[in-house]
Amino acid sequence: MQKENIKQQNTTLNALNTKTLLQVIGNTPLVKVDFGTPPTILAKLEYLNPGGSIKDRAALFMIEEAEQKGLLKPGGTIIEASSGNQGIAAAMIGAAKGYKVIITTNKKFSQEKIQTITAYGAEIIMCPCTEFVEDPQSYHSQAVALHKKTPNSFMLNQYYNLSNSQGHYRSLGPEIWEQTKGALTHFFAASGTCGTITGVGRYLKEHNDAVKVIAVDALNSYRSTQGHPKPYALEGIGVDFDAPILNAYQSSIDEFFCVSDEQGMNMLKTMARNHAILGGPSSGAVAYAAYEYSKNLSPHDIVVMIIGDSGRAYLSKNYF
Numbered sequence: 001m002q003k004e005n006i007k008q009q010n011t012t013l014n015a016l017n018t019k020t021l022l023q024v025i026g027n028t029p030l031v032k033v034d035f036g037t038p039p040t041i042l043a044k045l046e047y048l049n050p051g052g053s054i055k056d057r058a059a060l061f062m063i064e065e066a067e068q069k070g071l072l073k074p075g076g077t078i079i080e081a082s083s084g085n086q087g088i089a090a091a092m093i094g095a096a097k098g099y100k101v102i103i104t105t106n107k108k109f110s111q112e113k114i115q116t117i118t119a120y121g122a123e124i125i126m127c128p129c130t131e132f133v134e135d136p137q138s139y140h141s142q143a144v145a146l147h148k149k150t151p152n153s154f155m156l157n158q159y160y161n162l163s164n165s166q167g168h169y170r171s172l173g174p175e176i177w178e179q180t181k182g183a184l185t186h187f188f189a190a191s192g193t194c195g196t197i198t199g200v201g202r203y204l205k206e207h208n209d210a211v212k213v214i215a216v217d218a219l220n221s222y223r224s225t226q227g228h229p230k231p232y233a234l235e236g237i238g239v240d241f242d243a244p245i246l247n248a249y250q251s252s253i254d255e256f257f258c259v260s261d262e263q264g265m266n267m268l269k270t271m272a273r274n275h276a277i278l279g280g281p282s283s284g285a286v287a288y289a290a291y292e293y294s295k296n297l298s299p300h301d302i303v304v305m306i307i308g309d310s311g312r313a314y315l316s317k318n319y320f
Helices: 002-016 055-068 085-097 111-119 139-149 163-170 172-179 195-207 244-252 261-275 281-294 311-317
Strands: 030-033 040-045 077-081 100-106 123-127 153-155 186-190 212-218 255-259 302-307
Touching: 040 281, 055 085, 055 163, 055 195, 077 085, 077 139, 085 100, 085 111, 100 139, 111 123, 111 311, 123 139, 139 153, 163 172, 163 195, 163 244, 172 195, 186 195, 186 281, 195 212, 195 244, 212 281, 255 281, 261 281, 281 302
Parallel strands: 040 302, 077 100, 077 153, 100 123, 186 212, 186 302, 212 255
Antiparallel strands: 030 040
8 A cells, every 4th residue: 555655646746747947947937028019028037046047057957067077076075166147057056956055255245145055054165355356366366276175175266167058058048049939039148257248148159140149348358448438337247357158159249248337237128127127237237238239130030039037146245
């Protein structure tokens, strides 16, 4: 009788199609947003991933790739330099898989993100803000140094690891293509590490080279200012160094659209109040770029824009 009950329970669980937390990363909704411009505008709500952002996808891909290659073994330590969301994703995945996690960051980090990372049991090392990522005091340089001296550790290295792009090529690209039935004409995403824009861009162009891929960059970034960056408030966006991922896959990007702090932040509030989408700063910049660009498109065009994370992670900064 007991064996029959167990068999019945297993049958019920299989019927429910139960999955682990990490297995439900992805498959986020694509929703219509009415900007009052000619084309159809669709927002990909990446803040509905388990860790709250698009970074869950690439972080999981890089960690599991490291496991398969023997670069990360049981009892090991995950190390990463992050301005927030990548750190949260690494902390969440590390907790699920039983790894110790150490995240280096700087003072641009919101309190909500710091508290989220520590809630997952990860350690945070606060580093000074630096003008260039190569600075020995930068949060990236300090993560590299920590990785070198920590046995059995793996650094995701999102700024330099080409697998960052591959993670989005394997996950987000196919998802968007399937959700739009291959009918999208334009794709907008923040350029940051360039993992998302190049990964999705490569996948879309392999299926339809006519799709326009537009990378949204901060107006004062290293790339936008041709190597002479200025301070800016937008987070999760901005090519702030000579990015290897961008250099490797730049052919997948058709053009860059630069956004100022004021433009991005104003659109952030507009998205929340007029469209009920509470996104983070990079989402405001991407939405602004998609809105302005779409004014010159036709009713036959279909635009997909990435809402990378939630505004709930920035409430203490009073952006809204």
